[in-house]
Amino acid sequence: MKLTAFVFLLQTTAISVVTAYPVTGSVVNCRTGPGTSYAVSRTYNEGADVTISCQTEGTSVNGNSIWDKTQHGCYVADYYIKTGTNGYVAKKCGGDSSVPGPVVNDYPYKSSCGGVDPWRYFKCQCTSFVAWRINERLGIKFHNQYKGINWGDANSWDNAAKATGVTVNSTPKPGCIAQTNAGKYGHVAWVTAVGSDTVTIEEYNYGGKEAYGKRTVSKGTFNYIHV
Structure with a gap:
């Protein structure tokens, strides 16, 4: 009985350990929201360990649209974090009011209206x-x-x-x-x-x-x- 209890304690302890993942880019931006249009909150150097509290969809970076919320409360493109998969390794972020991003006119065609955009609509419409x-x-x-x-x-x-x-x-x-x-x-x-x-x-x-x-x-x- 004592051995069984000890094994159970070890299993419980192991489950509670938070996994840290290494940063793979040389200098990686951690942003205030899940996208490249958000302000940079801090940076991580290559090899730095980050823990992921949750993950969400954001700007696609080299085909990966997942963004990881780190222990510092900011978001890093999952492409730059070595989790061992291109999928989710943590729960999805819920109730994230930062999803819309900054309320600014950052539309890329604001100075070149006319013609068709990459999404097959007329620019500035x-x-x-x-x-x-x-x-x-x-x-x-x-x-x-x-x-x-x-x-x-x-x-x-x-x-x-x-x-x-x-x-x-x-x-x-x-x-x-x-x-x-x-x-x-x-x-x-x-x-x-x-x-x-x-x-x-x-x-x-x-x-x-x-x-x-x-x-x-x-x-x-x-x-x-x-x-």
Whole structure:
């Protein structure tokens, strides 16, 4: 009985040990959120050991879209951490309010509107801006033919989402898509914050032609697409 208890104690102790993983890049940035557009909080040198509290999706780095939250509360691209796999080794981060990222006009085509973007939308339109946000902030390879269906103008995004199994509802959360069928072509925007009865969005081509904007409106203004 004593031996059994001792073995059980060893097993319990082993389970409670936190695994540390080495950094593989020469100097790796640890950011305030899971993406390359977030501010750098600190850096790790090659060989440094980090522990991972949770993992989440973010900007894809060399084909890996997982980001690891370290013991310092910042995020490192999993590509630079030697975990032994390209998959998850820790629980998924939950309730992470930093997912939307900084509320700034960092759209890459703001000074070169016109023509088609890499996601098959016209640059500086609401659809292009949101498609870019989804790719950059969520690490999802979204485009105008996402999941084999033409998403088209903003007023067809809700139907395209439903047809491909993407959730559409009246409950916004940071990092989802605000969508309305109002107007000739409809409109889509990026949800950056949610209040008790309001939603704050970032958008393009609404307040001015091909212009960036942000505003806070009633939640009932939009449908919400959760890619």
